[in-house]
Structure formats: structure tokens, C-alpha cells
Amino acid sequence: MKKVVVDAMGGDYAPHEPIAGSVLAVKDFSDIHIILVGPEDKLTKELAKHDYPRDRISVVNASEIIEMDESPASAIRKKKDSTIVVGSTLVKKGEAEAFVSAGNTGACMSAGLLKIGRIKGISRPAIATVFPNIKNQTVVLDSGANVDIGSLELTQFALMGKIFAEKVLKKTDPRVGLLNIGEEEHKGSKLTHETYPLLQEMPLNFIGNVEGRDIFKNTVDVVVCDGFVGNIVLKTSEGIADAIFKILKEEILKSRLAKLGALFMKPALRGLQKRMDYTEYGGAPLLGIKGISIISHGSSNAWAIRNAVRIARESLLNNLVETITENVQEINATDEGGE
Amino acid sequence: MKKVVVDAMGGDYAPHEPIAGSVLAVKDFSDIHIILVGPEDKLTKELAKHDYPRDRISVVNASEIIEMDESPASAIRKKKDSTIVVGSTLVKKGEAEAFVSAGNTGACMSAGLLKIGRIKGISRPAIATVFPNIKNQTVVLDSGANVDIGSLELTQFALMGKIFAEKVLKKTDPRVGLLNIGEEEHKGSKLTHETYPLLQEMPLNFIGNVEGRDIFKNTVDVVVCDGFVGNIVLKTSEGIADAIFKILKEEILKSRLAKLGALFMKPALRGLQKRMDYTEYGGAPLLGIKGISIISHGSSNAWAIRNAVRIARESLLNNLVETITENVQEINATDEGGE
Known part of the structure; x- marks a missing residue:
């Protein structure tokens, strides 16, 4: 039985959705035990509304919540009984193997770093x-997670991304690309110029520079960039997808025939939405720490939480952390040997 | 009569589409004269296929073409009789007021910089x-255009973007935002931290940090970022929009009813496509040079070229270059006065 901690108070729809998602998860994955962290009374009451195998969900009390707009580092220090600190500490102590939260992203990251701890060499x-x-x-x-970083960090991201793509996304020999403003080697910033030759030297299927549009074309599996650029890619994508759906809705409402058409197209539109939907992927793992931590979107519903648990489970079953640890040690050993 | 040079050999569909677009432009805008640059024989032959007011389109010979994958700076130096060099030089000499090209973006930029020249102070x-x-x-x-820049450049982008939004997009007191990974002032990179207080001091409606998703929400009019991030935003947006349309098509083809629905929804889908379509905006102006240069997408069709001419025309009629020049001088004078 793999033990996964779920932050019952994380996200915009807590505790309802994280708890409903945990119930879905224990029903769908017979080898998972969920530990919910949050105010015990509240969670017990909410859990009582559900029908689920009682021995597969337990509650650990945590009386505080780190709000979405709190400064992560100081919140982690001050709120020692917060769901994020208590949950991460359970992983640190080995009482659980993974932590899932739709709460304050920065706080999840800080807790991963400060409580669970970095893998040696990362x-x-x-x-x-x-x-x-x-x-x-x-x-x-x-x-x-990281702005203003250097080429060493980018090469490590490439390695961790490759292992994640293999182990969890089940890709064979994943294609790794460096996010840049053109495909030619000479394109880009000082940082990409420094990183390109380092990636060429690594035991990776490095395909060179890729552009923003490649993310969606299935021409690359792992895209490496700094956290400033990556976050803007993420938010831009969400923004344009939302805008497209909103504009389409407006255009449909302009004509009766279009409304009928939309009705006929419902399964197709739903198929599109499902394929574009972040909740299908559940959450983003924080790679490079000595445990599994999945950071879910603040607006996660039960399905997103269930899928975040799925990602945690697959990471555990496929020894994601152990593989990253071994590979980093090997690469660092090679680097030292070569010097 | 405003004279606009169109690069007849620029882009994937040259010379057909740039010429067809120029014909559309002279028909739609009675105050525009187009100078086509390219191999005279070829252009004259292509022009003969069209019906248009003969005195409103002229041809200036240019025997060379800068290819899409050529290194911009060296191409500009070597190919002195290329459409991009000849066209930009016409603007420099005052024989035309604007240049429109769907050719090599970097070459258009270099030609703007080296031939037309920077506005003093930019x-x-x-x-x-x-x-x-x-x-x-x-x-x-x-x-x-620019990677690895500093806060001075970002503040100038803000100023130029504001003037463009007022003069060409007809926005009143445009809201200017700094692209960042969170809204709070403390978020971001070293560059955004340095730039934020400078933007607060400027005569701008500075609304603070904005995120990638704000670009599409009509919560900000001018978004300022370095060229690395901006290019990735552009390509990511194109990529996800293409992916959405592609997936929607696939989903529609899965069911007969959906196909019928799509037929009913055609005007709505077309409305969506029109509202998301880059060809409606025609091209991106290179701001900060002593003339108008509009850089169009490589895959521009006639409509995109016509709209690029429209942007050039509106920039000219509303004294875009003069306004930027005056404002930069004022701000530089204030800075010096304050020291």
C-alpha cells in the first residue's frame, strides 16, 4: 500500500473537492492509502458524506492554512501546523511517500525544498x-520554481524531465529540446548559448532548440527553460485557451443555427475540452526532491486531485526519485572524472 | 499621397500574395501609393494580371532576395540589391515613408536599424x-528583436507601446503592464525587480505586473517584456491556437452529427477564426526607428499584406514616429534635469 498525503485545505474548492478527489482515488487505485491533512473535525464531517473503504483514508490534524497570497518562505516558517508543512513533514519522516496539494504553489515548493529536501547533487x-x-x-x-538560473540548472532540468517522461509519461527515448526563439544553434540568449553545448554532451536524446509552438506539435517530449519563461508559457497557454472558448461561446450565441450546431457538436467540443484540460494531468511534480510532491492547480476539482494522486502513484511505482538520484550521481561522477 | 514600399518577394507566397495585397490596399485606401520592390520583369508581369489604378502602384527594381534562413546582419551587408535593403533605403532617403515585408524578420530588423536608423535616445x-x-x-x-536587455530598454518599450496603442489601436490612456510570473511587486526576476519602480516613475498608466493570461483578458493594453520572453509568448500562442483548431477538427470528424453541427456552426467558427487571426493585424511594427517598418508573418496572404499597409498608413496619419521622438526627448531631458 502506497501512502499519499492530500492537502484537504488546498485550492479554491477545499475541503470539498480534495476530499471527493481522495475518495475517487482510493476507489480507482487499490494500492493507495490517502492521508488527509487539515482540521480533523472538519475533515471527518466532510468524509462522513462519502461512501468509501474506511481503512483506506485516514486523517492527520493540521490546524493552519497557508493562504494563496502569503509569502511562501515566511509562511512555511511561521505556520508550523499548516497543512503544507504537516503534509510535507509526513513525507520527510517516511510516514508517507507523496504529497499532493492545490494550495499556495510557492509554499509547496518551499516545503518540498526545506522539509522534504533536495536530492544530493541537484x-x-x-x-x-x-x-x-x-x-x-x-x-x-x-x-x-526558479528564475535567474544558469546552464547547470537547465541541464539538470533536462535530465529530470527525461526521466519523468520515461517513467511517468511512458515515452521511449524522449526527445529533449531547449526552448528558444529560433531553431538554429546561434539563436537565443546568453543562457541558451551556454546551455546548448552542455546538453549536446549529455546522455540525452537532445534535439536542439525548439520554439514555443513545438510544445503542442508532438515534435518534442521534454522542453527545458528557466522558471520565468516556463511560467509565462503556462499562463499564456491557459489564457489563450480560455479566450478561444469564451469567444467561441459568444460567436455561437449570435445565431440560432449555431446554437443547434453546438448541440450536435457537444461530444466533439467535450472531446476537445478533455484533451486540452489540465485536470487530466492532475498536477505538476516538483522534481529534484527526496520524495514526491505534486502541485495541483488552485482551481482543481475532485477529478484533478484524483489524477494528481495517479501521477504520484505512477511516480512511486516507477521509482522516479531513485532514478533521478542515481542518474545525477552518475553524471556528477563523470564530470569529476573528466576534469 | 502616402508612399508605402511593399517587399514583393517577402514571405512564403511571394510575389503573388504581396502583389495581390498591394492591389487590395490601393483600392481600399485612396491616399496610398505602393512602391513594389523586387525583380522588375517578374513584378510587372504579375501586376498585369490585376485590375487597379495604374498610377497608384509603381515598381522599383531589386534583384536579390534575402532567404528566410540567412543570417540577417551579413545578408544586409552582402545583398545590397535585395528587396529588404532597397526597400528600407527608399524610406531612409525619404522617397517613401513606410516599408512592409513578410520576409526574413531579423533582416527587416537589421535593415530598420542600419538603413532607416534609430530614433535619437532610443x-x-x-x-x-x-x-x-x-x-x-x-x-x-x-x-x-532584443534578448538580454536591461531595464532602460524595457521602460522605452513601455513608452513606445503606449504611444502605438494610443495612435494606432486608438486606446485612451492605455494600461501598461510588466509581464511577470505573479502580480505582486516582489515577484519575478532581477530584471523585473529593477524595471518595476522605473515604470512607476514614468508618465504612463502603469498597472503593475501582469501574467501571461492577462494578454487575452482585456485587462491590460500594453505588455512589456524582453524579446526572448515576447517571442516565446508569440510562438506559444500560435502553437496552442493551431493545436486547438486541429484537435477540434479531429473530434468533429469522429461523428456524423458533429459534422452536421460544424456545418451549422460555420459562421460562429469563422467568427472565432477571424477574431483570433493574425492576418487581421497584418504585421508588427518595428518601433524606435526613424520611419515605419512593418514586419509581417512569413505566411502572410494578400489580406495580411493589405492590413500591414493599413497599420503603416495609420502610423503615418497619426504621426507615430514623430510622437515617439518627442516623448523620448522629453523623458531624457527630464532624466538629465533630475540628476
Whole structure:
């Protein structure tokens, strides 16, 4: 039985959706035990509304909540009984193997770093976001954990992204690309110029520079960038997808015939929405720490939480952390040997 | 009569589409004269297929073409009889007032910089790309001209973007935002931290940090970022919009009813496509040079070229270059006065 902690108070729809998502998860995954963290009374009351195998969900009390707009580092220090601190500490102590939260992203990251701890040799952990592409998925990292980094960090992101794509997205020999403003090697910034030759030297299927549009074309599996750029890619994508659906709705409402057409097209529109929907991927793992931490979108519903647990489970079953640890040690050993 | 040079050999569909677009432009705008640059024989032959007021389109010979994958700076130096060099030189000499090209973006930029020349006081010219939002447009700059820049350049982009939004997009007191990974002032990179207080001091309606998703929400009019980030925003947006339309098509083809629905929805889908279509905006002006240069998408069709001429015309009629020149001088004078 794999033990996964779910932050019952994380996100815009807590505790209702995280709890409903946990119930879905234990029903769908017979090898998962969920530990809900949050105010015990409240959670017990909410849990009582559900029908589920009682021995598969337990509650650990945490009396505080880190709000979405709190400064992460100081919140982690001050709110020692917050769901994010208590949950991450359970993973640190080995009482659970993974943590899932739709709460304050920065706080989840800080807790991952400060409580669960970095893998030896990793300079900076990265948030790996799974994007839909026209055929399956592309993982982009870092998507928000680190700004102002160097080429060492980018090469480590490439390695971790490759392992995640293999182990969790089940891609064979994933294609790794460096996000840039053109495909030619000479294009880009000082940082991409420094990173390009380093990626060429690594045991990776490095396909060179890729552009923003490649993320969605299934021409690359792992896209490497700094957290500033990655976060802007993520938010821009969300923004344009929302705008397209909103404008389409407006255009449909302009004509009766279009409204009828939309009714006929409902399954197709739903298919599109499902394929573009972030809730299908559940959450973004924080890679590079000594445990599994999945950071879910603030507006996660039960299905998103259930899928975040699925990602955590697949990461555990496929030894994601162990594989990253071994590979980093090997690469660092090679680097030292070569010097 | 305003004279606009159109690069007849620029883009994937040259010379057919640039010439057809020029014909559309002289028909739609009675105050525009188009000078086509390219191989005279070829252009004259292609022009003969069209019906248009003969005295409103002329041809200037240019025997060379800068290919899409050529290195811009060296191409500009070597190919002195290329359409981009000849066209930009016409603007420099005052024989025309604007240049429109769907050719090599970097070469258009270099030619703008080296042939037409920077406005005094402007550190780096910027490409301003107009994005559709749910209500009208948002301009993002720089979208590819400059990587590895500093806060001075970003403040100048803000000023130029504001003037473009007022003069060409007809926005009153445009809202200017700094593209960042969160709204709070403390968020972001070293560059955004340095730039934020400078933007607060400027005679702008500075609304603070904005995120990628704001570009499409009509919550900001001018979005300021470096050219690396801006280019990735542009390509990511194109990529996801293409993916959405592609997936929707696939989903529609799965069911007969959906196909019928799509037929009924055709006007709505076309409305959506029109509102998301870059060809409506025609091209991105290179701001900060002593003339008008509009850089169009490589895949521009006649409509896109016609609209690029429209943007050039509106820039000319509303004294875009003169206004930028005056404002930069004022701000530089204030800065010196304050020291």
C-alpha cells in the first residue's frame, strides 16, 4: 500500500473537492492509502458524506492554512501546523511517500525544498508541467520554481524531465529540446548559448532548440527553460485557451443555427475540452526532491486531485526519485572524472 | 499621397500574395501609393494580371532576395540589391515613408536599424506584436528583436507601446503592464525587480505586473517584456491556437452529427477564426526607428499584406514616429534635469 498525503485545505474548492478527489482515488487505485491533512473535525464531517473503504483514508490534524497570497518562505516558517508543512513533514519522516496539494504553489515548493529536501547533487528542484499536444503530452520544466538560473540548472532540468517522461509519461527515448526563439544553434540568449553545448554532451536524446509552438506539435517530449519563461508559457497557454472558448461561446450565441450546431457538436467540443484540460494531468511534480510532491492547480476539482494522486502513484511505482538520484550521481561522477 | 514600399518577394507566397495585397490596399485606401520592390520583369508581369489604378502602384527594381534562413546582419551587408535593403533605403532617403515585408524578420530588423536608423535616445528598437484579446487587442513588445536587455530598454518599450496603442489601436490612456510570473511587486526576476519602480516613475498608466493570461483578458493594453520572453509568448500562442483548431477538427470528424453541427456552426467558427487571426493585424511594427517598418508573418496572404499597409498608413496619419521622438526627448531631458 502506497501512502499519499492530500492537502484537504488546498485550492479554491477545499475541503470539498480534495476530499471527493481522495475518495475517487482510493476507489480507482487499490494500492493507495490517502492521508488527509487539515482540521480533523472538519475533515471527518466532510468524509462522513462519502461512501468509501474506511481503512483506506485516514486523517492527520493540521490546524493552519497557508493562504494563496502569503509569502511562501515566511509562511512555511511561521505556520508550523499548516497543512503544507504537516503534509510535507509526513513525507520527510517516511510516514508517507507523496504529497499532493492545490494550495499556495510557492509554499509547496518551499516545503518540498526545506522539509522534504533536495536530492544530493541537484542544484534547484523544478516544477514539471505536463501540456497536452496534438497527440499526447509534452512536459515543460521549469514552469515556475526558479528564475535567474544558469546552464547547470537547465541541464539538470533536462535530465529530470527525461526521466519523468520515461517513467511517468511512458515515452521511449524522449526527445529533449531547449526552448528558444529560433531553431538554429546561434539563436537565443546568453543562457541558451551556454546551455546548448552542455546538453549536446549529455546522455540525452537532445534535439536542439525548439520554439514555443513545438510544445503542442508532438515534435518534442521534454522542453527545458528557466522558471520565468516556463511560467509565462503556462499562463499564456491557459489564457489563450480560455479566450478561444469564451469567444467561441459568444460567436455561437449570435445565431440560432449555431446554437443547434453546438448541440450536435457537444461530444466533439467535450472531446476537445478533455484533451486540452489540465485536470487530466492532475498536477505538476516538483522534481529534484527526496520524495514526491505534486502541485495541483488552485482551481482543481475532485477529478484533478484524483489524477494528481495517479501521477504520484505512477511516480512511486516507477521509482522516479531513485532514478533521478542515481542518474545525477552518475553524471556528477563523470564530470569529476573528466576534469 | 502616402508612399508605402511593399517587399514583393517577402514571405512564403511571394510575389503573388504581396502583389495581390498591394492591389487590395490601393483600392481600399485612396491616399496610398505602393512602391513594389523586387525583380522588375517578374513584378510587372504579375501586376498585369490585376485590375487597379495604374498610377497608384509603381515598381522599383531589386534583384536579390534575402532567404528566410540567412543570417540577417551579413545578408544586409552582402545583398545590397535585395528587396529588404532597397526597400528600407527608399524610406531612409525619404522617397517613401513606410516599408512592409513578410520576409526574413531579423533582416527587416537589421535593415530598420542600419538603413532607416534609430530614433535619437532610443537604446533598442522593439517589435510590437498585436494580439487579439476577448474584446479587442493587446500589444506585446518586444516580441523578438532584443534578448538580454536591461531595464532602460524595457521602460522605452513601455513608452513606445503606449504611444502605438494610443495612435494606432486608438486606446485612451492605455494600461501598461510588466509581464511577470505573479502580480505582486516582489515577484519575478532581477530584471523585473529593477524595471518595476522605473515604470512607476514614468508618465504612463502603469498597472503593475501582469501574467501571461492577462494578454487575452482585456485587462491590460500594453505588455512589456524582453524579446526572448515576447517571442516565446508569440510562438506559444500560435502553437496552442493551431493545436486547438486541429484537435477540434479531429473530434468533429469522429461523428456524423458533429459534422452536421460544424456545418451549422460555420459562421460562429469563422467568427472565432477571424477574431483570433493574425492576418487581421497584418504585421508588427518595428518601433524606435526613424520611419515605419512593418514586419509581417512569413505566411502572410494578400489580406495580411493589405492590413500591414493599413497599420503603416495609420502610423503615418497619426504621426507615430514623430510622437515617439518627442516623448523620448522629453523623458531624457527630464532624466538629465533630475540628476
